[in-house]
Amino acid sequence: MIRLRLAGLLLALTLCIPNAHAEGVVNQQISFTSNDGAVLAGTLTMPGGVVEKVPALVLLQGSGPTDRDGNQPPVMRTDLLRQIAEALAQKGIASLRYDKRGMHANAVGLPADPKDYAAYFNWQHFVDDAYAAYAFLRSQSSVDLNKVGLAGHSEGGMIALDLAHRLQDREKPVALLLLSTAGRPLDVIVREQLERQLGSLKPAQRRAFLAENDRVVREIRATGKVPEKLPQALNGLYPSYSGPFWQAQLRLNPAELAQRYTGPVMIVQGDADTQISAERDALALDRALQTRSMDDHALVLLPRTSHNLKRLQDDKDQGFEGEIDPALTDRIAVWLLSKTVTP
Numbered sequence: 001m002i003r004l005r006l007a008g009l010l011l012a013l014t015l016c017i018p019n020a021h022a023e024g025v026v027n028q029q030i031s032f033t034s035n036d037g038a039v040l041a042g043t044l045t046m047p048g049g050v051v052e053k054v055p056a057l058v059l060l061q062g063s064g065p066t067d068r069d070g071n072q073p074p075v076m077r078t079d080l081l082r083q084i085a086e087a088l089a090q091k092g093i094a095s096l097r098y099d100k101r102g103m104h105a106n107a108v109g110l111p112a113d114p115k116d117y118a119a120y121f122n123w124q125h126f127v128d129d130a131y132a133a134y135a136f137l138r139s140q141s142s143v144d145l146n147k148v149g150l151a152g153h154s155e156g157g158m159i160a161l162d163l164a165h166r167l168q169d170r171e172k173p174v175a176l177l178l179l180s181t182a183g184r185p186l187d188v189i190v191r192e193q194l195e196r197q198l199g200s201l202k203p204a205q206r207r208a209f210l211a212e213n214d215r216v217v218r219e220i221r222a223t224g225k226v227p228e229k230l231p232q233a234l235n236g237l238y239p240s241y242s243g244p245f246w247q248a249q250l251r252l253n254p255a256e257l258a259q260r261y262t263g264p265v266m267i268v269q270g271d272a273d274t275q276i277s278a279e280r281d282a283l284a285l286d287r288a289l290q291t292r293s294m295d296d297h298a299l300v301l302l303p304r305t306s307h308n309l310k311r312l313q314d315d316k317d318q319g320f321e322g323e324i325d326p327a328l329t330d331r332i333a334v335w336l337l338s339k340t341v342t343p
Contacts, residue, residue, distance in 0.1 A: 024048040025089040032136040034101070035128040041105035042068055042098025042133065045085040046142060055147035055340040056094035056140075057177065058133045059085060060156030067104045068097040070153065070308070078308040078320050080153060087329035093336060095151075096137045101129055117241035123248030130163050134173070147340040149175035154276065154307065157181025158249065161257040168260065175264040175339045177332065180276050180307050183258075183284030186249045187217045190237070193275060209233070220246045255288035264339045265289055265297040266332065270305030272312050272319065298335060302328065 026046040033039050047054060059068075059081045066072050070080035085095040102110035102120060111120050130150070138145040150173045152160035157178040164173050182189050194213055198206045212231050216238055219227045225243040238246065258265060267289075269282035276282075278301055289297040304312045306319020309328065 025086045027086075030096075030136070032098075032132050034125070034132040036125060038101050038109050038125070038129070039106070040098050040101060040129060040132070042096055043085070044094070044096050044137075044140070045089050046094045047089045047092050050142050053142060053144035053147075054092055054094050055149070055174070055336060056096070056137050056143045057088070057149050057151045057336070058130060058137055058160075059095050059097040060130055060150065060152040060159050061097070061100070062154030062156055062180075065103050066100070068099045076320055078310065080308050080310075080324065083324045084151070084329060084332075087324070087326065088333055088336075091330070091333035091337070093333060094137070094140070094143055096133050098129075098133055101125065114241065117239075118244050121241060122244040126245075127159055127162050127166070130159050131167070134163070134167075134171075138171075144340070147174050149173045149177065149336065149339075151177035151179065152181060153179040153309075154181065158186075158252060158254055161254055161261070162252060164261045164263075165257050168262065172263060175266070175336060176258075176261060177266050177268070177336070178258075178285065179268045179309060180270065180273055181254065181267070181281070181285070182276055183255050183281035183286075183288070185253055186246075187221075189276070189281075190217075192277075196274070217246075217250065221250050223247075255284045258285050259288040259291060262292070262294070263296070264335075266300065266335050267297065268300045268302065268309065268328070268332070270302045270307065270309055270319075272304050273307040275307045296339075300328070300331060 026048055028044040028046065030044045031039050031041045061068065061070055061081055064072060069082040071077045081097050085097060088095055099105045111117060134148065134150065137143055138148050150160035150164060152158065158181065160176055160178065164176055167173065191210065191213060194210060198209055209231065213234060216227055216230065216234060220243050224247040226238045226240050230238060267282050267285050269276065269278045271278040282299060282301065286299045289295055302309065306312060308319055309324055310319040310322045311325055312319050
């Protein structure tokens with residue numbers, strides 16, 4: 001295992017990557033079809049002036065109504081995945097990112113009857129969508145189908161882990177890039193986030209609220225349904241149709257999934273992330289990967305960096321806006337290219 005801490009510009013790494021595609025970046029609007037027939041729109045980002053097949057990544061966004069670029073307009077704009085895609089294209093790496101089913105450019109596919117939401121938004125469909133994107137990317141004439149990996153941010157990292165596990169014996173991704181990805185089960189992460197948000201409440205109120213959340217989680221885990229009686233403050237977290245989606249995720253242990261994957265893995269984590277813990281999540285993944293019989297992984301810890309991998313400018317900065325550090329995308333490119341070198 002290689003452990004790195006990016007504390008500056010990593011000039012040596014920057015200098016060792018030639019800008020082999022100075023002609024620019026080519027963004028192509030595409031669509032592909034998922035297993036259930038859902039048509040998903042996305043962006044294929046290619047290096048300019050490609051003359052030979054290139055390695056590539058499927059970029060998977062985080063939770064909620066996050067679009068292909070990593071934004072939740074009009075509330076939140078990070079451009080995280082767009083920035084990563086275009087930076088990697090400058091280094092000779094293609095990528096595909098797409099809007100989630102039923103959202104943004106794919107809103108036309110949303111079922112007319114809300115009663116159908118539970119089936120439409122179940123976890124399996126999101127994993128199937130990622131596989132459809134993976135298969136589409138591997139089919140591109142300018143992409144080396146044996147050099148395609150998965151990169152997931154936050155919840156997207158969990159989708160990448162789940163899909164990689166399912167593809168272990170066929171079409172295995174060449175590498176996994178886990179960005180701000182949980183290393184512990186989802187219920188532990190959610191409870192920890194709620195505890196932090198409830199800090200202003202009195203201890204008794206906080207305990208009562210967390211007990212209600214625990215009850216909801218137990219019922220979803222057992223039945224796959226969100227309880228009808230739900231505290232108003234939890235309505236946004238547990239929409240009535242989200243039972244199957246939550247139930248499937250609650251069964252997953254990201255550290256165990258990482259341990260079962262037999263290819264190269266890079267973990268990237270900011271130490272100022274208030275959603276995923278560098279100490280409790282990134283290190284959990286790190287420890288799990290170390291137990292593999294043929295371990296090949298890198299842990300990159302980013303000082304004063306947010307969940308969206310943006311460097312914090314001051315204590316008030318929430319880390320949504322701004323450019324991703326070029327040193328990070330350079331480091332990712334060096335790592336991925338080293339894992340896709342043809343002997």
